[in-house]
Each structure stands twice: as structure tokens, then as C-alpha cells.
Amino acid sequence: MRLLIMGPQGVGKGTQAALLAEHYGIPAISTGDIFRYNIKNRTELGLEALKYTDKGELVPDELTNTIVKDRLAMDDAQGGWILDGYPRNASQVEALDAMLAELGTPLDKVVALDADHEVLMERIAKRAAEQGRSDDTPEAIAKRLATYAKETEPLLDIYRDRGQLVAIDGVGEINAIQAAIVEVLG
Numbered sequence: 780m781r782l783l784i785m786g787p788q789g790v791g792k793g794t795q796a797a798l799l800a801e802h803y804g805i806p807a808i809s810t811g812d813i814f815r816y817n818i819k820n821r822t823e824l825g826l827e828a829l830k831y832t833d834k835g836e837l838v839p840d841e842l843t844n845t846i847v848k849d850r851l852a853m854d855d856a857q858g859g860w861i862l863d864g865y866p867r868n869a870s871q872v873e874a875l876d877a878m879l880a881e882l883g884t885p886l887d888k889v890v891a892l893d894a895d896h897e898v899l900m901e902r903i904a905k906r907a908a909e910q911g912r913s914d915d916t917p918e919a920i921a922k923r924l925a926t927y928a929k930e931t932e933p934l935l936d937i938y939r940d941r942g943q944l945v946a947i948d949g950v951g952e953i954n955a956i957q958a959a960i961v962e963v964l965g
């Protein structure tokens with residue numbers, strides 16, 4: 780199973796991606812987690828990414844596309860994967876299309892989670908208090924929501940047109956949302 784999980788910050792993508800990964804026995808690949816790991820370990824990639832992540836801006840496509848390509852080439856990704864947080868703009872969709880064409884492994888479905896603005900803000904505030912992520916400042920949060928609306932949300936139309944979109948309500952109990960996703964994916 781090769782899946783994307785898309786939706787605004789705070790909608791529960793990471794949580795649902797982890798549960799789907801467990802259900803299907805595939806790795807959940809989060810570009811945000813890869814950047815955070817590299818930032819924590821002060822790698823060259825991390826130091827470059829930090830210039831953007833802390834401001835709530837997207838890391839340049841070239842760098843982001845490369846880490847995804849490298850990650851999809853790893854052994855544990857050969858039987859499928861779920862990508863969380865990628866693609867985030869039209870150019871990343873093109874890059875992913877090219878990667879998958881080259882690998883000969885088409886995408887199965889795109890799970891889109893959504894929730895009202897108020898619900899998202901509440902969850903983001905809770906996460907900021909619990910996890911203390913350095914990019915959870917009010918300015919960075921607002922920037923990420925704006926970037927999502929402008930650059931990422933329109934991508935849902937692309938996948939809808941391709942007949943791959945599965946839209947799920949992200950409000951409710953975690954296990955009930957998971958069950959709804961699995962039911963639609965089959």
C-alpha cells in the first residue's frame with residue numbers, strides 16, 4: 780500500500796499515519812520528522828532546514844525532494860509506505876510523480892483529513908504546550924496554516940481529479956477516525 784496523508788497542521792496526520800503504518804505493516808515517512816531528527820543532530824541538512832522550519836516556511840523543494848527520494852529507496856519502503864507532510868506544493872507533486880514513475884510504483888490513495896479552524900487551533904495550542912516544538916510559536920503556526928491554504932490545499936483537487944482522494948472527517952475519536960480510513964481503503 781502506497782499512501783499519502785494530507786491535511787492542515789493539527790488535524791492528526793501524524794497520529795493517523797502511525798496507526799495506518801501499523802495496520803498495513805509499512806513505514807510512516809514524515810518529512811517534518813526527518814527534518815527534526817537532522818536538526819536535533821545538527822547535521823548539515825538539519826542546519827540548512829532550520830533556516831526555514833523555525834519561521835514556519837517550507838524547506839526548499841530541491842532539498843525536500845532529495846530526502847524523500849532517498850527515503851523511498853530504503854529497504855523497508857519497498858513493500859509500501861505512507862508519506863506524511865509531502866508533497867506540500869505543486870512542484871513536489873511533480874517531483875513525486877517522477878520518482879514513482881521511475882520506481883514503477885504508483886500511488887494507491889491519498890487520505891485527506893480536515894477539521895474546523897477552531898478545532899485545529901485548539902489542538903495546535905495543546906501540542907505546543909505538551910511538546911515544546913521550537914517551530915510552534917504563534918507566528919510560525921499562522922505562517923504554516925497560511926502556506927497550507929495557499930500551496931497545499933489546492934493539491935487535493937489534483938488527486939481528486941485522478942480519482943485517488945479519500946476525504947475523511949478529522950474530528951472525533953482517534954480509533955473511530957482510523958477505522959473510517961481503513962474501511963474506505965479496504
Ligand code: AMP
Nearest residue numbers: 810811831832836837838843864865867
Ligand atoms: P511538519 O511536522 O510536517 O509540520 O513539518 C515541520 C516543518 O518541516 C515545516 O513547517 C516545514 O518547514 C518543513 N517541512 C516538512 N515537510 C516539508 C515539505 N514537504 N516541504 C517543505 N518543507 C517541509
